Amino acid sequence: MNRVIRAAGFLLLALAITVPARLDLELQFDAALAVIYGLAILSLVLLTGYVGQISLCQATFMGISAFGTGMLVNTFHLNYFVAAAAGVLMSFLVGIVVGIPALRLRGILLAVVTLGVALVFDKYFFLDSAYGWFTGGSFGWHVSGTHVGSIKVDSLHVMPAYYVLLGIFVLVALAMLRLHDSGSGRRFRAIRDSELAAATMGVDLTRYKLVAFGLSAAIAGLGGALYPLVVGSVSAQPFSFLYSLQFAAFAVLMGIRYVPAAAIGGFFMGFMPVILVRLSHSLHHDIKYDWFQVVLGALLVAQLILLPDGVWGDVRQKLDHLQVKAPRRKVETA
Amino acid sequence: MSLLSVKDLTVRFGGITALDQVSLELNRGEILGLIGPNGAGKTTLFNCISGVLQPDQGRIRYQGKSLRWLKPHQRAQRGIARTFQNLQLWGTMTVLDNVKVPIDALGKRSLVVDALGLPFATYAEKAANERARAILHVLGLLDHEDRLAGDLPVGIQRRVELARALAMRPQLLLLDEPAAGLDAAETEGLADLLTRIRERFKVSMLLVDHDMSLVMRACDYIYVLDFGKLLAAGRPEAIREDPKVIAAYLGEASAELPGAPEEEAVVVAKTAAQPTTPVFRLPDRPLLEVSGLAAGYGHLEVVRDVNLRISTGEVVACIGANGAGKTTTLRALSGVIRPRGGRVIFEGADITHDRPEAIVRLGLVHIPQGRGLFPKLSVEETLRLASYSGADGENLEPAFQLFPKLRDRRRQVVGTLSGGEQQMVAMARAILARPKLVLLDEMSQGLAPAIVQELFRLLDEFRNRGVAVLLVEQFVDSALAVADRAYVFEQGTVVHEASAKELRRDKGLIASSYLGSAPEPPAAAAHAGGNGHNGHTPLPAELMEDLMLKLPASMLRSLQEKSAREGRPAQALVLELLEERRS
Amino acid sequence: MLIQLEAYTVIGLTVGGALALAALGIVLVYRVTGVLNFANGAMGMFSTFVAWTVIYDPGWSRLRPAFLPEQVWVWFAVLIALVFSVGLGLALELGVFRWLVGRSQLIKAVVTIGILLLLQSGASLIWGNTQYHLPVNVVDPQRSVMVARVPVGWNQLLVMATAIGLSLGLAAFLQWSRFGVAMRAVSDDPIAAGLWGIPVRWVGSVSWMLGSLVAAIAGILISPFINFDTISLTLLVLDALAAALIGGLVSLPLTVLGGFALGLLETYPRIWIQSQDFPKLIALLVILAVLIFRARRVLLEKQA
Ligand SMILES: Nc1ncnc2c1ncn2[C@@H]1O[C@H](COP(=O)(O)OP(=O)(O)OP(=O)(O)O)[C@@H](O)[C@H]1O
């Protein structure tokens, strides 16, 4: 069964590598966005799925590295990728600071606090002119692009950025799969299942919770750092708390404990709007965006009632069922 | 030399002093017992030693150094490991993973190395695997290594907790009621296991349990706590005879108990009145009549074809091994789960498919295993809710008269009460609601012997008031001592019905119902009166697990092969097989 | 200068009252059902629009008998809206939350986000997207009384008084009444509650009906003070959450106090500082700090 999943994974990866190159620019752009969103959901799989800490400010972490990168590129004229690395580091540090409340709070209270953090950044740091040195003022930063070797990367040539993002996504996803069954992963999951037992069995709660927040912020920040390259500019809107809520919703919907859910979630978040728009064009009928939201809301509610472990979680369970039966058949032949 | 020394430890929760100037010494290599009534502060002391609670006063020295500034995980890394009264396994992780966490915690392994899967990580992983397997092997858990810890029956989970604590390479092991949820044979095994562990792993232990047979056998020295104060300390033989300890904890009848093999040596036999003729009885129309009841969870039918009759003012016991379907039967009667077949007639009315709240209002009160209380409500608020189950008005006096202790705690939140205090609240409702029939599931689980005696006496009180009682109890002899009649459960159905007197005489009848532990005379089960035996709730997985565990390995193997051949689930075959064996 | 201070106090208290009202519904629902309801504002918004329709929609307002004063018709509309809100709460409980018993808090919270989307975009489809609508004035917006030389509008007084009254009333109900205690019992352990004879399903339904009712009252009373459209009320949830946090998502009176404190904290600095946002930032940071330092010893909480 695992082999089936792995084969499917390779197939999808091959598709993800080959197909976008043949698409028009708008779809290429959406493909890059999908990977960025996928990274954000992946960061939640780590933080909430593995460690059990709920965060509703992942978009904020993205925003910090995006603004940070934009600032370093514009103000200090750093090489884009150096700036991006520094941006990710900023996210990591902010993530650790935001993790401090998690040392004392948990569950839904923690979720609300992180939402509060998201709002603070949304409404003040990202908008207030006092922080213009970081956010580029009311127009944000403009990022004209960069070169990788002789290849030009900017908002009109997104494929190279897309490949970089895809590579990062695959690496992070693999690392997380590996992490899950490693010593550190077990400690993370122990914190999720019982903090009391974890602490009394030698797991340093302070350290691991803060590291989890930091890492999660950095993973979200990876997407954020490359965002300016794809879009060509940075502004506050794409990092608003509404996106944080969407990340949480899609993660839960697809199965927050599973890495592949991030890929599925990112795909839907990236492509849904454009598919819908094109659909309404082809039908020569102006479908209001509100209808999209009505459908989405209804789906969300219905799906969570019907599929408690998320789309991937429940698919996986079905597959596991098959697996349980397989060895029994083997006994017969043996 | 002393490994652990606790001096003048004091802990207060609001108005309550949970520990009051407690001092104790634990020598290296010793197994130290800590006993005392419910709420005496035993678990609180554990919490202080393992660092999850800061004491208000006093100090704890371990290996000659103060623990004051060490966090829980640092104490663990220095060799203090513990188990928990209410299990704290990592339920979504496998047994093997559960045991590997403390092993990793001892080594220095970095996250980066883990995520990249560097060779060093692979090597460390292998080493951890080997050590974890070795520990699982010693505790006989190797068969379960790939199961999720949360899916295992409670008895096994306790053993996994022990394995996990041992994996910490402890010098000091804190065991909080390790025998709760184990049956008599398992408890006996545990005592041996603890002595073996001491020899093999060179650990000292602090042991809390209400099962006197375990404590007396395993411990070198015993401390007794009462109301947070040290009441007595001494060797087991001395403690057993200490009049103060008997009065506060063991109860009058128990002085001669531990190790007393005679058949009628049962706590309650001495104290409770022998079954008397109930105040009044309506022989032709029973209070409760159950015919052909079937119930289960998910795909699994756990009980079937259960027939019961209970008359007004009768005390009836249900006995049988863990997973025989007793709890499930009670749940089906009170409407917690929907019966799948059969009929339940209560006072002439068909209540088979009624909802629990409707059934309660007819006068059938079910006090479930785990007590069924509301952790966030205060004692007073909780008791006021009894008016939903038939108490008149909100007069709580009758309850407070019976349990004066509750009057002092009326404002305390139920979730922070000790186990015994919680059981008092649950029983107080039955007093207030003045029901016609009470279903009691594992009433004595986790309670101090003296309290258990009191509760059994209370059953007599119920009888005198004309209240019928249906009782599920692991302490067969205690139960039979108060009961008029008993039903013997086996494999999800009733196989015998007999008067309690008859069953007390003919032990063979009962023994055969305890599949697996059959050779064990059930007198052992009742050993030290009230301690924490319980049946876990027989959820489908647990139930099957239980059955499977009790099958010999060879039979299990042939079953699996048969199920593969015929393409039918092994579960169904097990049930069939058992059917055959019985007939 | 002095008068200015008093005027700002009135503004601050009005803002605070609005926040408190919006927060009450959130805390109430969380306490009795364990659901963090992001859709609280959206539910209030929808009900408020029902009242709006009865008042301003020609189809409905035509029904008003000529002898009936307009104000009385508004009250009639409010009554209809409140009845509607109770029905909405019942529908949500029957259709959604009854099926989510036993699921994790996160899942339930995400479900309320789905409901938020549903209600908000549904409202947009019915009543138009973001354009401003005339508010529902329960009392004459022109009337005011002088308090300490400052005019205080009737509707401002109404907001403050309702916030205080409602919180005390609801808190007393939950604390003292048998049904209130039963509601808390159900949120603690629904299965055990059934065995205690508590009508579990009815309690669940009442919880949501009450929550929806409080949200509707909040929406209607707040509508004169904001840009009344389908979005603003919906998003008021977020500001309200801050007030709810001060009460730890549990205490209703503390929530209202928190609301007022927040309102004043946001308003006073404007006497000296031009920036609209800086004071809000301070307020938010204060709350986060309070919350984090109020929490204690999390480790043992579960073990009790
Ligand atoms: N977190 C808490 N808050 C308030 N009171 C508490 C708390 N924990 C324990 N208590 C109180 O402290 C006292 C001692 O409790 P503790 O759990 O240590 O008893 P115990 O000896 O372990 O009892 P048992 O044998 O029933 O497990 C009890 O009266 C209990 O109500």
Ligand SMILES: [Mg+2]
């Ligand atoms: Mg205890």
